[in-house]
Amino acid sequence: MTSSPGTSAQTSPPVPGETSGGRLHGAGYWGVLILGSLGLLMAINQTFNLEILGFKPLGNSYLYYLIGIFLAAAFLCFPAWSGARHKVPWYDWVLGLMALVPCGYLGFYGLIMIQEGWEFEAPLAATISSAVLLVVILEGVRRCGGWPLLFVSLFFGTYPLYAGSMPGFLWGNEYTLTEIIRAHVIGVESVIGIPMQVVAQLVIGFVVFGAALTITGGGEFFMKFATALMGRSRGGPAKVSVLSSGILGSLSGSVISNILTTGPITIPTMKKSGYPAHYAAAVEACASTGGTLMPPVMGAVAFIMASFLGVAYAEIMIAAFLPALLFYLALLFQVDNYAAKQGLKGLPDDEIPGLIETLKDGWPYLFALIMLIYMLLVMRLEAYAPYYASLVLLGVSLFKKKYRMDVSRAKLFIRDLTTNVANLVAILAGIGLVVGGLSYTGVAGAFSRELLLYAGGSIPLMLAAGAVTSFILGMGMTVSACYIFLSILLAPALVNAGLNPLASHLFILYWGMLSYITPPVSLAAITAAGVAGANATKTGLYSMRLGGILFVLPFLFVVNPSLIMQGDITRILISTVTAITAIWLIASAMEGYLYRVGIIAWPLRVMALIAGGLMIYPDLVTELAGLGVIVVMYAAKGLLNRNATPVLHR
Numbered sequence: 001m002t003s004s005p006g007t008s009a010q011t012s013p014p015v016p017g018e019t020s021g022g023r024l025h026g027a028g029y030w031g032v033l034i035l036g037s038l039g040l041l042m043a044i045n046q047t048f049n050l051e052i053l054g055f056k057p058l059g060n061s062y063l064y065y066l067i068g069i070f071l072a073a074a075f076l077c078f079p080a081w082s083g084a085r086h087k088v089p090w091y092d093w094v095l096g097l098m099a100l101v102p103c104g105y106l107g108f109y110g111l112i113m114i115q116e117g118w119e120f121e122a123p124l125a126a127t128i129s130s131a132v133l134l135v136v137i138l139e140g141v142r143r144c145g146g147w148p149l150l151f152v153s154l155f156f157g158t159y160p161l162y163a164g165s166m167p168g169f170l171w172g173n174e175y176t177l178t179e180i181i182r183a184h185v186i187g188v189e190s191v192i193g194i195p196m197q198v199v200a201q202l203v204i205g206f207v208v209f210g211a212a213l214t215i216t217g218g219g220e221f222f223m224k225f226a227t228a229l230m231g232r233s234r235g236g237p238a239k240v241s242v243l244s245s246g247i248l249g250s251l252s253g254s255v256i257s258n259i260l261t262t263g264p265i266t267i268p269t270m271k272k273s274g275y276p277a278h279y280a281a282a283v284e285a286c287a288s289t290g291g292t293l294m295p296p297v298m299g300a301v302a303f304i305m306a307s308f309l310g311v312a313y314a315e316i317m318i319a320a321f322l323p324a325l326l327f328y329l330a331l332l333f334q335v336d337n338y339a340a341k342q343g344l345k346g347l348p349d350d351e352i353p354g355l356i357e358t359l360k361d362g363w364p365y366l367f368a369l370i371m372l373i374y375m376l377l378v379m380r381l382e383a384y385a386p387y388y389a390s391l392v393l394l395g396v397s398l399f400k401k402k403y404r405m406d407v408s409r410a411k412l413f414i415r416d417l418t419t420n421v422a423n424l425v426a427i428l429a430g431i432g433l434v435v436g437g438l439s440y441t442g443v444a445g446a447f448s449r450e451l452l453l454y455a456g457g458s459i460p461l462m463l464a465a466g467a468v469t470s471f472i473l474g475m476g477m478t479v480s481a482c483y484i485f486l487s488i489l490l491a492p493a494l495v496n497a498g499l500n501p502l503a504s505h506l507f508i509l510y511w512g513m514l515s516y517i518t519p520p521v522s523l524a525a526i527t528a529a530g531v532a533g534a535n536a537t538k539t540g541l542y543s544m545r546l547g548g549i550l551f552v553l554p555f556l557f558v559v560n561p562s563l564i565m566q567g568d569i570t571r572i573l574i575s576t577v578t579a580i581t582a583i584w585l586i587a588s589a590m591e592g593y594l595y596r597v598g599i600i601a602w603p604l605r606v607m608a609l610i611a612g613g614l615m616i617y618p619d620l621v622t623e624l625a626g627l628g629v630i631v632v633m634y635a636a637k638g639l640l641n642r643n644a645t646p647v648l649h650r
Contacts, residue, residue: 024415028076028088031096033411035076036418039069043204047383061110063192066200067133067425068103071140072096074422078143099136102129106185119186120179127178130185134433137191141430144423149430149477152485157184157433163441169450172441183440190436194307195428195484202313203300204421205386209372210252210297211417212390213365217403219261221362222247227347228355235339236346237273238280241266242287242331249291250324251369254299254420255516255524258288263531271532274344281532282517282542285524286331289516289547292479294324296373300424301480303382305505308487313382319502319564323510323553326563326579330549333587341593364396424480431481438488448492459497463555466490467511474515482512500561510554517543517550545590549583552616560618578615578623585612585630597637607633 164174230239270280375385494504522540614626
């Protein structure tokens with residue numbers, strides 16, 4: 001969730017001052033710092049029940065205050081158009097006030113609002129305040145989520161106005177303009193619904209942790225740690241990229257900022273070692289995308305999923321672990337096979353830090369991470385854990401001269417925190433309109449029933465339709481927005497068809513994320529291509545190839561919940577072993593290299609692909625058949641692959 005520039009081990013990371021250029025400088029810079037500090041203080045006050053100066057707002061009042069603060073900050077952080085990217089024009093200050101004043105009013109009357117039922121009948125001032133807030137929310141969605149998300153929010157937000165005139169299952173309860181304005185802003189199922197509640201109660205703490213990790217040098221440590229572990233092996237730079245981007249992505253939860261943080265270090269190193277620019281960019285794009293699937297943080301969407309399912313966040317972490325591990329193993333197998341096939345070496349010894357020295361210097365970062373995981377999994381303290389872990393990180397900085405928390409660093413910390421929370425609040429406030437529109441009309445339930453009916457109970461047909469829908473929506477919406485939308489429309493149908501609820505929700509999430517690495521959108525691939533100076537389309541195609549396991553995994557854990565750590569432990573272990581074997585075979589087929597054999601021709605590549613497909617399907621017969629193909633493949637290597645390059649090690 002942070003977006004700080006990447007740093008190397010040799011140079012101290014930059015600390016921009018208040019006149020660092022770009023959009024945030026002068027009054028705009030200080031406005032963001034003040035708003036962010038106020039929002040952070042309010043979140044801490046609410047989470048820990050501190051009642052600072054006797055201030056302890058009700059839940060709905062707290063949400064309005066946070067929306068006002070961070071929506072105002074969004075207008076200062078994100079420009080209305082490209083011509084305003086270097087300054088904060090006067091109208092952004094006006095929009096900021098238009099966010100703060102209505103939210104301040106609604107927050108002040110939070111208790112009266114509940115007691116008197118303002119959702120159904122409210123004073124004129126409350127209705128006007130709600131209308132003004134809706135206008136600025138839509139502009140915030142446009143700036144932070146783009147035009148497609150604005151159109152989706154506007155369409156579904158206004159759907160209750162004409163739902164009574166729609167045919168068939170699209171028919172729903174109809175509202176007047178005044179009624180829907182009040183329902184969206186004052187009701188508890190729209191703007192201040194579950195997505196915003198999750199941000200206010202949980203996600204802000206994890207954004208704090210991500211910002212603290214960056215500002216205290218955690219990114220540099222994990223990069224050195226990955227280099228110490230993987231740097232010497234063949235294709236070491238690519239493996240360092242996979243490991244470091246996976247770790248940092250799992251802690252920040254942001255794909256694009258992770259590429260911009262680690263990519264300037266990993267991509268040039270891969271290119272220097274012999275990887276083509278497009279391949280190096282594809283590796284970084286896939287590794288950063290996978291970070292949002294890897295616990296412990298995983299981004300805001302995982303917390304929203306936990307709330308929708310009514311389960312502890314720890315259950316989401318446990319379920320997501322094995323699929324994420326399989327994805328990263330697939331990446332490591334592929335980059336290793338490519339390096340072996342191309343004869344690429346590891347990094348020179350003088351560029352690899354010692355593992356012991358690295359751990360001696362950076363063990364507090366590992367301690368903070370272990371502490372975070374322990375508090376999430378064992379103590380189940382989701383709201384408190386990131387704050388305590390952040391305190392550890394900030395305490396570490398006091399003993400590191402390079403990262404000591406001075407005034408400049410504190411300002412950078414608040415700026416990054418504010419920018420990221422403002423982006424989340426602006427987008428999720430708009431998504432709240434989608435949730436509210438579908439909920440108030442009752443169309444969501446009708447859509448799920450119709451989908452189940454038209455599919456005729458065919459689970460493969462429903463999964464295919466869900467995958468295509470998730471992928472298409474992922475092109476124009478953020479992952480969080482795509483997931484929230486489909487969790488209301490599609491997930492109930494999958495669950496009613498008899499599929500595992502958690503697997504169904506993860507299925508939607510994973511397919512929505514594929515647009516990050518799949519043309520024509522492929523935001524992660526485009527970003528990494530820009531860093532590498534590579535062709536964006538070619539990078540997208542290679543990203544799709546390297547991340548190909550993501551196209552298969554969602555279908556597998558939907559039909560085999562053992563892959564999300566549910567069910568009998570014996571079956572979980574068997575499924576894990578067969579899945580790892582399968583992705584090794586698939587990676588071998590894709591890269592044309594097989595361990596203990598060498599470079600393989602198409603007959604063996606096809607056999608490896610068939611064996612992988614058989615092994616990955618959860619059935620004893622297919623697994624045994626896959627093993628049989630592996631035996632035949634190795635036995636026939638002399639006949640089918642006489643020109644194979646011998647392997648000197650492994």
